[in-house]
Amino acid sequence: MIHINQIRKSYQMGSLSLEVLKGIDLNIEEGELVSIMGPSGSGKSTLLNILGILDQYQEGEYHLAGTLMKSLSERKAAYYRNHYLGFVFQSFHLLEFKNALENVALPLYYQKVSRRKRNRKARELLERVGLGDRAEHMPNELSGGQKQRVAIARALISDPKVILADEPTGALDSQTSDQVMDLFKEVNASGKTVVIVTHEAEVAEKTSRTIHLRDGVVQNDTHNAGVAS
Amino acid sequence: MIFNLDHWLEIWQTVRKNKLRTALTMFSIAWGIFMLILLLAAGRGLENGVRYQFRDDAANSIWITPRITGEPFRGLKAGRSVNLTIEDYEMVRDTIPGVEHITARFNLRGNFLVRNGLQFSRFPIRSVHPGHKYLEKTEMRRGRFLNERDIDERRKVAVIGNRVVDTLFKQTDPIGQWIDINGIQYKVVGVFTDVGGVGEQRMIYIPITTGQAAYGGANRIHRLMFTMGDADLEESKRIEQNVRNLLAERHVYSPDDPRAIRLFNHVENYQRFLQLFQGIALFIWIVGIGTIIAGIVGVGNIMLISVKERTKEIGLRKAIGAPPSDIIGLFLLESMTLTVLAGYIGLVAGIGTVELVQHVLGTMGNPPEFFRDPHVDVHAAAGAALILVLAGVVAGLIPARRAAAIDPIVALRDE
Numbered sequence: 001m002i003h004i005n006q007i008r009k010s011y012q013m014g015s016l017s018l019e020v021l022k023g024i025d026l027n028i029e030e031g032e033l034v035s036i037m038g039p040s041g042s043g044k045s046t047l048l049n050i051l052g053i054l055d056q057y058q059e060g061e062y063h064l065a066g067t068l069m070k071s072l073s074e075r076k077a078a079y080y081r082n083h084y085l086g087f088v089f090q091s092f093h094l095l096e097f098k099n100a101l102e103n104v105a106l107p108l109y110y111q112k113v114s115r116r117k118r119n120r121k122a123r124e125l126l127e128r129v130g131l132g133d134r135a136e137h138m139p140n141e142l143s144g145g146q147k148q149r150v151a152i153a154r155a156l157i158s159d160p161k162v163i164l165a166d167e168p169t170g171a172l173d174s175q176t177s178d179q180v181m182d183l184f185k186e187v188n189a190s191g192k193t194v195v196i197v198t199h200e201a202e203v204a205e206k207t208s209r210t211i212h213l214r215d216g217v218v219q220n221d222t223h224n225a226g227v228a229s
Numbered sequence: 230m231i232f233n234l235d236h237w238l239e240i241w242q243t244v245r246k247n248k249l250r251t252a253l254t255m256f257s258i259a260w261g262i263f264m265l266i267l268l269l270a271a272g273r274g275l276e277n278g279v280r281y282q283f284r285d286d287a288a289n290s291i292w293i294t295p296r297i298t299g300e301p302f303r304g305l306k307a308g309r310s311v312n313l314t315i316e317d318y319e320m321v322r323d324t325i326p327g328v329e330h331i332t333a334r335f336n337l338r339g340n341f342l343v344r345n346g347l348q349f350s351r352f353p354i355r356s357v358h359p360g361h362k363y364l365e366k367t368e369m370r371r372g373r374f375l376n377e378r379d380i381d382e383r384r385k386v387a388v389i390g391n392r393v394v395d396t397l398f399k400q401t402d403p404i405g406q407w408i409d410i411n412g413i414q415y416k417v418v419g420v421f422t423d424v425g426g427v428g429e430q431r432m433i434y435i436p437i438t439t440g441q442a443a444y445g446g447a448n449r450i451h452r453l454m455f456t457m458g459d460a461d462l463e464e465s466k467r468i469e470q471n472v473r474n475l476l477a478e479r480h481v482y483s484p485d486d487p488r489a490i491r492l493f494n495h496v497e498n499y500q501r502f503l504q505l506f507q508g509i510a511l512f513i514w515i516v517g518i519g520t521i522i523a524g525i526v527g528v529g530n531i532m533l534i535s536v537k538e539r540t541k542e543i544g545l546r547k548a549i550g551a552p553p554s555d556i557i558g559l560f561l562l563e564s565m566t567l568t569v570l571a572g573y574i575g576l577v578a579g580i581g582t583v584e585l586v587q588h589v590l591g592t593m594g595n596p597p598e599f600f601r602d603p604h605v606d607v608h609a610a611a612g613a614a615l616i617l618v619l620a621g622v623v624a625g626l627i628p629a630r631r632a633a634a635i636d637p638i639v640a641l642r643d644e
Contacts, residue, residue: 054548054638075552082550093545093641097242109235110550154549 001161001193002028002051007060009046020046021057022216028195030161033188035196035204038213045166047213048197052085052164053077065161082110086155088165092147094139100126100150101135107158118157125153129183145176152183156192163187165196169203181206240563243535251567254531258524258568258620259575262613265517266579266605270586272513274603276506281601283499287364289329289460291469292493293453293476299488303481311480311489315437315448318358320475321455327468331455332358335440343433344409345397352393354410354433356440364454365423367434372404372419379418379436386439387415390430391422410435413443457496465496521616525568525624532564532628536635543632544640553633560632564625565618572617580605 004026010019020043028034038044049055050062053069054077062069064084072080081087086107094103101122108118126135129149139147148168155163165184169177181203188194196207204210205224212220244251295311318333340351361367362374370391379386387408394403403417415435423429441447457465469492477484536543543556583603590601 049638052548075554078547078550078552081548087548089641093541093548095542095545097246106546107549110546110552110555115234158550 001030001032001065002026002195003061003063004051005061005063007047007050007057007062009043009050009055009057020216021050023060024213024216024218026211026218028162028193030193031188031191032209033185033194033196033207034209034211035198035207036211036213037198037201037204038219039199041215042213043216044197044213048164048166048195051162051195052087053081078110082107082158084161086158086160086163088148088151088155088163088168090167090170092139092144092151092171094147094150094154096139099136099138100131100142103139103150104153104157107154111158121157122153125157126150128156129153143176144172145179148172148176148180149183152180152187156187161193163192163194165194167198168196169198169200174202177203236559236562239559240566243539243563244567247531247535250531250534254524254527255567255571255574257527258521258571258617259578261517261520261524262572262575262617263579263582264520265513265613266576266610267582268513268517269510269609270579270583270603270605271600272506272509273606274600275509277601277603278597278599279502279506282598283495283502287366287456288495288499289458289465290364290454290456290495291465291472292495293472294451294491296488296491298482298486300483300486302483302486305481309482311476311482313450313453313476313480315441315450317476317479318450318453320479321453321472325468325471325475327457327460327464327471329456329458330360330363331453332361332364333437333450334361334452334454335437335444335446335449336451337440337444341411341433343393343397343411345403345406348397348399349409350396352431352433353428354435354440356435356437358437360455361434363456365425365429367421367423370420370422371402372417374419374421375434375436380438383438383442384436385413385415386418386436388419388421388434389417390432391420392427392430393433394420460496462496462500465494469494518616521620524571525620528564528568528621528624529627532560532625533631535563536560536628536632539632540635540640543635544637547635548637548641556633556635557629560629561622561625564628565621568621568624569617572613572620576610576613580610 004024007021007024008019009021010017024047036044036047046055050057053064053072056071064080067080069080095106098106101119104122104125105118108121123132123135126132129152131146131149131153134142134146139150142150152163163184168184169180172180177200184194184196185206196203198204207224209221209223211218212222293313295313298307298309298311301307313333315333318331321328322331335356337354337356341354342349343352355361357375358380359375359377362369367374372388374388375386378384387410389403389408397403397408398406403420406417407414408417409415410433423432437450441449457468460468473490473492474484476490477486480489482489546556583605586603590597590603
């Protein structure tokens with residue numbers, strides 16, 4: 001599903017060139033539940049941005065679902081993000097002036113799906129994440145865990161190939177974190193590929209495979225025994 | 230885009246979030262358009278006022294009154310009277326190209342006792358040529374104006390104003406009746422009215438030859454007037470110069486002597502007024518557009534703030550797949566909605582105010598002379614509407630492009 005081949009990425013800081021990714025190789029197959037770990041500065045955020053087609057890279061190749069993602073126009077990048085990817089963020093990023101249902105439905109708006117159709121699908125997904133009775137609530141009427149579940153429903157609505165989560169439990173207490181991780185496992189069990197960037201070992205333990213980054217290279221790639229994928 | 234309900238909902242939601250700010254910005258646009266409409270209408274009112282002042286007399290005419298020479302010329306002393314005669318009238322009529330309707334006037338001084346049976350009153354008399362009708366814009370109500378045979382045969386006929394009819398004839402038909410002017414019987418051949426007011430409507434016209442014969446004028450005339458068709462200013466100046474030269478030649482005075490005759494070129498005056506109003510109109514548009522620009526800057530400003538406040542939202546939208554064109558469209562549509570809506574309110578308020586002023590002027594018994602019928606014509610309103618849409622685009626363009634340039638990575642970064 002995700003094939004990364006010798007990706008290099010550097011930032012120009014004045015006359016200095018700071019290399020963040022120094023030739024990363026990574027293959028994630030369809031249906032995997034993968035966590036990416038690493039200390040700050042290891043390049044994991046940059047890698048996630050590249051995986052999310054939010055950032056460019058200078059060398060190497062990134063194939064997502066068999067399509068090369070390189071030097072895309074803004075328009076193309078937006079198209080692939082919309083159709084291939086679902087994002088989940090640490091601070092949820094729900095639109096405050098839209099209710100839960102409208103937030104979930106938003107990605108389909110950019111696919112020109114009719115209002116009725118996308119609201120119906122959004123309601124189904126809210127049911128699935130256990131928030132069927134909260135559809136008309138505004139984000140400020142929801143708890144952190146509920147917000148994240150709305151965000152996961154939003155990530156799922158366009159039926160993407162990969163879910164990318166950036167520290168999805170970072171703003172949640174441990175009990176809620178567990179619930180959110182259970183939801184991710186459930187999503188994964190339904191066949192979706194899920195990639196979670198985290199610095200929490202407890203989160204990584206719940207994934208079937210953990211990739212450790214250090215100084216812009218893959219340091220470690222371990223399959224966790226006992227976690228089915 | 231425009232027919233997309235979701236976009237309108239988005240705009241409504243952001244507008245509702247910032248009610249006061251939006252209202253104030255819209256007010257500045259509405260006010261700009263309101264003032265532009267009012268200024269344009271006021272300019273038109275002034276222009277109509279001046280046109281009204283000119284309505285009585287033909288605006289394409291030259292009026293000449295003989296006076297006294299001010300400079301010695303060819304051995305003749307200054308201070309000689311210039312005496313115009315019927316021959317001058319004939320020479321101007323026959324030799325100056327561009328002269329259209331022409332008349333001379335022989336003045337009969339003072340008001341004359343005019344009698345019809347037992348009814349009598351005093352009225353002013355003018356003895357003129359048939360062409361006079363075109364110079365005073367005399368409108369015939371019944372019968373006819375003077376004609377060439379009246380002149381040639383020195384007929385004792387009179388054309389009387391409708392005020393004269395009111396006084397002397399009451400209900401009876403004056404055409405064919407005889408009236409007594411200062412002891413001489415004249416047959417009434419026509420009744421006229423004149424937009425020039427009561428004074429003109431009390432006038433009695435008789436053939437100039439009759440007037441000269443009856444009141445000892447020989448062939449002298451007191452005034453020479455003619456129209457020049459649709460001659461422009463340049464053409465009228467050329468005709469004017471030809472007439473000046475002709476008269477100077479015939480009466481032996483310097484063509485440059487400013488005091489020998491008094492010549493009044495209405496075309497020149499009229500043109501000068503029209504130019505003045507063109508200038509005023511230009512000034513009004515500049516001021517009005519300046520006011521609107523202030524409004525545009527206001528809208529652009531609030532849109533910029535809006536973009537800044539919504540950075541995270543825009544970043545999120547881009548991350549989940551909004552193409553840049555969609556983001557640009559969202560902000561352009563918002564700014565256009567604000568400006569067009571506000572501008573429309575200003576337009577309606579402005580036109581409403583102008584209508585009200587018109588109504589008040591209409592009910593006034595004695596409307597001001599120099600301000601008449603202020604109104605906004607369709608072209609000005611359409612122009613204002615076009616300016617509004619353009620203003621909306623201009624105001625939204627910079628903020629929209631800034632929004633589209635937002636980097637989702639930066640926007641969504643957790644603090």
